Structures are given as structure tokens and as C-alpha cells.
Amino acid sequence: MIKLKINHIYHGNCIEILKELPNNSVDLIFADPPYNMQLKKELYRPNNTKVNGVNDAWDKFASFQEYDNFCIAWLTECKRLLKDTGSIWVIGSYHNIYRIGNIMLDLDYWILNDITWSKLNPMPNFLGTRFTNATETLLWCSKGENYKKYTFNHKLMKQYNGGKQMTSVWNIGICIGSERIKNKDGKKAHSTQKPEELLKRIILSTTKQDDIVLDPFFGTGTTGAVAKKLGRNFIGIEREKNYIRIAKARINSVKTLLPESCWVEPAKEEQYRVPFATLIRKNIINTGELLYSCKRYNKRAKVLSDGNLYYEGNTGSIHRIGALIQQTPSCNGWKFWHVIKNNKTLLLNDIRTQYIRQEYKTPLLHFTDSVKKISAK
Numbered sequence: 001m002i003k004l005k006i007n008h009i010y011h012g013n014c015i016e017i018l019k020e021l022p023n024n025s026v027d028l029i030f031a032d033p034p035y036n037m038q039l040k041k042e043l044y045r046p047n048n049t050k051v052n053g054v055n056d057a058w059d060k061f062a063s064f065q066e067y068d069n070f071c072i073a074w075l076t077e078c079k080r081l082l083k084d085t086g087s088i089w090v091i092g093s094y095h096n097i098y099r100i101g102n103i104m105l106d107l108d109y110w111i112l113n114d115i116t117w118s119k120l121n122p123m124p125n126f127l128g129t130r131f132t133n134a135t136e137t138l139l140w141c142s143k144g145e146n147y148k149k150y151t152f153n154h155k156l157m158k159q160y161n162g163g164k165q166m167t168s169v170w171n172i173g174i175c176i177g178s179e180r181i182k183n184k185d186g187k188k189a190h191s192t193q194k195p196e197e198l199l200k201r202i203i204l205s206t207t208k209q210d211d212i213v214l215d216p217f218f219g220t221g222t223t224g225a226v227a228k229k230l231g232r233n234f235i236g237i238e239r240e241k242n243y244i245r246i247a248k249a250r251i252n253s254v255k256t257l258l259p260e261s262c263w264v265e266p267a268k269e270e271q272y273r274v275p276f277a278t279l280i281r282k283n284i285i286n287t288g289e290l291l292y293s294c295k296r297y298n299k300r301a302k303v304l305s306d307g308n309l310y311y312e313g314n315t316g317s318i319h320r321i322g323a324l325i326q327q328t329p330s331c332n333g334w335k336f337w338h339v340i341k342n343n344k345t346l347l348l349n350d351i352r353t354q355y356i357r358q359e360y361k362t363p364l365l366h367f368t369d370s371v372k373k374i375s376a377k
Contacts, residue, residue, distance in 0.1 A: 221247025
């Protein structure tokens, strides 16, 4: 094993380096592997200018089997490196994403979402033989079906999306203008450079501050640059020295954190265990008060001093009595029962939520609008 270096780019074959990194050592993996584009000939625009497509040596494989074996190898090592609370994102096009998805399922990864990157400014299909390919797919996966404690900043992303829950379709333009890194001759430095907005959403949604993000196909360092801007750490692996040189200069040029780097997902209110009896003790719910079921059942139960309910000769918790009424094995009593206060019908869960926010001072979202300077290390 080699020593895990944080905020470092390893030079070499990704599979060999992955094998040398320690188990359960990273919080998030973003992988933008070769797509195996299978391009057979050069492509020209209608004005006879050549299209700079993906014809790099790193994207060429002798056969589908060779490509599959390559993916099996790096995905196997990534799963070993990932913490139980971590997750992995893999991006691809129609050329490779279905093969990769099948391999990930065979390796017992658990697909959480397939995100469609809808490109606002896709490259046209110059030959006019197909629809313009305007999307790529990201597979977001946990280590397996039973790994439930992966990081997902749901409320934070809702805030980022203007108060609406973010969907699995992301409308983001491809890299153009000043964001596209170019060589001295004016040509793009990397044929498949991803936009920073794409990595910003990935890292912001599935990591916490100071987490470690691994990118085994580091390229010109988009993952590292965005991770640094968001107050996260990165580990990169790249085989091309020229890409490493560009990535280092790019990351070193980052001097300020994004405002979102200060955002913290609020604690889930369910983590604050508040027994129903607590609401009685705090005189929020009164002994002898009536609780009302949802309209479908139209039942009433009386609140007892010990936190139980009395209903038609039966005594039990808000959950047990709710299940009894519904004739079901279980019931979430917080979302089944209502009270009437000041002629208003209030869900028990809403009353509990309000109590938690007042008692524990839990805001909807912790963040600051100030842009922090990155301290020298």
C-alpha cells in the first residue's frame, strides 16, 4: 500500500494506483472514464473544417471485451476504496454507459439515480444521419443495497435549486468560452472536459465539508478545482503528464471558496427523538385532549397522562392505536393523528417539528453569503 496523499495527483495507470490505496478511505468517487467512442473516420463540418472529436489514444480499446475488463478492474477497486457512507458517480454516453451500468450491477453496486445531463448547447450531428446527441448519463450509486447511510444533502440542494426539489434532469451547457481550457495553439486541451457546474452539483449534493473526493480519470482537474472551491479535499489519478501539468496550474489558481462551501445540510429532524409524552409534559398537548385520525377513518382517541391514547377500550401509543384503527402491522402516528387548536386542524408531526425547531434551534439551512479566502497551508 502507498500512503494516501490528500489534494494530490498520482501519475500513472489508474488501476495499478487504485490497487495501492487503502480500503474505505474516500467519501466520494467521480469517474469520467474513457467512453470507447469507436470512431471509424474523421468528421467534417459543412464548411469542410475538421471536427476535433475524441480520437485520443486513451479512448481506444481493441474490443468490447477489453473495455469491459478494464471497467471491471477499476470499478472493483473503487468499491474497495469507498467508505460505507460514501457513493460513486460515473458519467458516460450511449457508447458505454449501458455496459458500465451492467457491470456495476454485477459488482453489487446499488443505483440511486440516473441523472440526465441535458446539454444546452450540444454539438450538432453534422452528417444529418441521426438526432443530435444532446445528453449524457450519470449513474449515482452506493456500495450496495444495504448501505443506507450515504451522504445526500437533500435540503441543501433544494435551497440551491431555488426552493424546489432538484430533479434528475440537469440542464447545463458544455464547456465553451473562458471555461474551456486550451493549449498554446488555441486548441482544446482535453477533448472531454466537463463543465464545473456539473461537478459542483455532484460534490455539493453528496459530500460534506472536508470530505475526500477521488477522481481516477483526473484529466485537466475539473474535480479538483471544484472540490477546492467547495472546501473539500481531492485525490486525482492521471496517466497523461500534460494533463497533470494543466490540472496543477488550474487548481493552484483557485484562491477563493464559493459561497456554497459554507452551506451545511441541517440535521434531519427525525434524529431528534421526541417522545409523544414530551409534548404532554411541555403542555403542548394536554391530558384528556382528543386526537383525530385522518379523514378516511374519522376516529377519535383521548390523550392519557403517560403519553398513551385511549380508544374504544384499547390503550397504546399513537403508533399502536393508529395501526389498530387501520388494521395494519404498523403506523406512523405522527402523520396519522391531528389536533384542533384555535379552530385549526394541525398534524401531530407539524407540532413536533415546530417544537424541535424552537427547542434545538435548528434552522432550515446554515450558510453565509460571504466568499471566504482560502487559507495558505
